[in-house]
Amino acid sequence: MYTSVMKIDSGSPTTIAQALSWCSQRLESSAVYFGHGTDNAWDEAVQMVLSVAQLPADAGDGVLPQVFSPQMMDRLEALLQQRIAERVPLPYLLGRAWFAGLEFRCDERAIIPRSPMAELIEQGFQPWYAGPAPERVLDLCCGGGCIGLATAYHQAQSHVDLLDIDVDALALARENAAALGLAERCRVLQSDLFEAVEGERYDLILCNPPYVDAQDLAAMPAEYHAEPALALGSGADGLHLTRQILARAGQYLRPHGLLIMEVGYTWPTLERAYPNVPFTWIEFARGGDGVFAMTRQEWQDYSESWR
Numbered sequence: 179m180y181t182s183v184m185k186i187d188s189g190s191p192t193t194i195a196q197a198l199s200w201c202s203q204r205l206e207s208s209a210v211y212f213g214h215g216t217d218n219a220w221d222e223a224v225q226m227v228l229s230v231a232q233l234p235a236d237a238g239d240g241v242l243p244q245v246f247s248p249q250m251m252d253r254l255e256a257l258l259q260q261r262i263a264e265r266v267p268l269p270y271l272l273g274r275a276w277f278a279g280l281e282f283r284c285d286e287r288a289i290i291p292r293s294p295m296a297e298l299i300e301q302g303f304q305p306w307y308a309g310p311a312p313e314r315v316l317d318l319c320c321g322g323g324c325i326g327l328a329t330a331y332h333q334a335q336s337h338v339d340l341l342d343i344d345v346d347a348l349a350l351a352r353e354n355a356a357a358l359g360l361a362e363r364c365r366v367l368q369s370d371l372f373e374a375v376e377g378e379r380y381d382l383i384l385c386n387p388p389y390v391d392a393q394d395l396a397a398m399p400a401e402y403h404a405e406p407a408l409a410l411g412s413g414a415d416g417l418h419l420t421r422q423i424l425a426r427a428g429q430y431l432r433p434h435g436l437l438i439m440e441v442g443y444t445w446p447t448l449e450r451a452y453p454n455v456p457f458t459w460i461e462f463a464r465g466g467d468g469v470f471a472m473t474r475q476e477w478q479d480y481s482e483s484w485r
C-alpha cells in the first residue's frame with residue numbers, strides 16, 4: 179500500500195499523499211527508534227496520517243488525493259512533536275496497536291504488542307501443536323492481553339486464562355477482552371507466575387515473559403523507557419523469570435500439551451544455561467526469533483535440567 183512516494187519541495191501538505199511524504203521525511207531525519215510494531219519511518223507515517231485523517235488503517239491508495247486540512251496538519255504536528263521530542267512510541271500516541279489481525283487498546287499500562295507469536299496464533303499453532311483443538315489455554319505474563327485474547331479469537335472453542343503480576347496491565351487486558359467481545363471465554367487474573375492456577379492443566383501455555391538483561395535494559399533506546407520496566411527486565415542475564423517458568427511449566431500442561439515461549443535475543447544465553455536441552459526454535463515468515471516450542475513430553479524428558 180502507498181508504494182508511490184510523492185515528494186514535496188516546500189510548504190504545508192495539502193493532500194494525504196503529501197502529508198505522508200512530509201511526515202515520513204520528518205521521522206526519517208529524526209533520532210526516533212522504530213521497534214514497537216513498525217520498523218521504518220514510512221509505516222509510522224502511514225499510521226499517523228491515516229489516524230489524524232480518521233481513515234481506517236487499511237485504507238487503500240484511493241485516499242491519497244484526499245484533502246489533508248490545516249486542522250489535520252496541526253494535529254499531525256502535535257503527534258510528531260511527542261514522537262520526536264519526547265520519544266513516545268507511536269502505539270501509545272494512537273492508543274491502539276494491531277496484533278494477529280486484531281486491534282487492541284494500547285497505553286502505558288502495558289508493553290506494546292509485538293511478539294512474533296502473532297504468526298503462530300494466526301496459523302493455529304501448526305505444525306507445532308499436535309493435540310485436539312485447544313480447550314484450555316494459558317497466557318502467562320499477559321500484559322495487555324494480546325497473545326491470550328488473539329488466541330481466544332482464533333480458537334473459538336477455547337477458554338483462556340490470562341495472568342500477570344501487574345494490576346495496571348490486567349486492567350488493560352480486561353478492557354481489551356470486553357472490547358473484543360471475548361470476556362466470557364477469558365479469565366484475567368493477578369498472579370505471580372503460576373500462583374493463581376495451581377492444579378490447573380492446559381493444552382497450550384503461551385508465554386512472553388520479561389527477558390532483557392540488566393546491562394541492555396539501561397542502554398535501550400528512549401522509546402523502551404516509556405514501557406513498564408516490570409515488562410522488560412529479568413535479572414542480570416535476562417533469564418531470571420525464564421528459569422522459574424521452565425522449572426514449573428510442565429506441571430501445568432496436559433499430556434499432549436505444548437509450551438510456546440519467547441526469550442527473544444537471550445536465546446543463546448538460554449542454550450548455554452541448559453546445554454543438554456535441544457530447544458526447538460521456531461522460524462517466522464514475517465520475522466522475529468527467540469521463540470521455542472516444547473511438548474509436555476520433552477519437558478518431562480529433560481526434567482533433570484530444570485532442577
Ligand SMILES: C[S@@+](CC[C@H](N)C(=O)[O-])C[C@H]1O[C@@H](n2cnc3c(N)ncnc32)[C@H](O)[C@@H]1O
Nearest residue numbers: 291319320321342343344370371386387388409
Ligand atoms: C514482555 S511483557 C509481555 C506482555 C504480553 N504478553 C505481550 O506479549 O505483549 C511481560 C509481562 O510479564 C509481566 N510479569 C513480570 N513479572 C511477572 C511475574 N512474576 N508474574 C507474572 N507476570 C509477570 C509484566 O507485568 C509484563 O506484563
